[in-house]
Amino acid sequence: MPTAPTLRGSALLPRLARVVHWPGRRRPPPRPDRTTQLTGLAEVLAEAVAEQVPTDLVVAGCGEPGPVPGALARATGLQAVRWSRLATRLRDLPADGDVAGLREHALRLVLYHEWMLRHSADLAFTSHPDARTEQARLRINGLGAPADRLRELYLMVRAESDPTRRERAGP
Secondary structure, three states, rough: OOOOOOOOOOHHHHHHHHHHOOOOOOOOOOOHHHHHHHHHHHHHHHHHHHHHHHHHHHHHOOOOOOOHHHHHHHHHHHHHHHHHHHOOOOHHHHOOHHHHHHHHHHHHHHHHHHHHHHHHHHHHHHOOOOOOHHHHHOOOOOOHHHHHHHHHHHHHHHHHOOOHHHHHHHH
């Protein structure tokens, strides 16, 4: 009965290395440094903060007394798409260490904005209106404290990503 060829440990390692790293195969690009990661995060957060004003107006409009204009449904949908795209961009950002924690915190806040838009629209444009739904709708008055936390996070990340500000502030 033939036996399988035996490879000594020293012969097996180069063979495995060739399987894992094919000659001529491109290696993945190096991960960006911390400052580059923070700068990318600050750019996405700047766009998110810029979207807060129209989003707050749309959410507050869903809670206004009286009939809700149909144009508000379209505006709510457009804002929800923008927040969804911001969430996707945050997920795609490379982040290591503490930057990953900041990115995850930013993602939670962005997803809150998207959630608030969806639920405001659900209450404003319900197919089965009743007294409880109307009471809940009238309590909607904007994005609230998470919007403030998103702005604070943006300011912190922006300050940390700017090396000139850190040098001026000292160690």
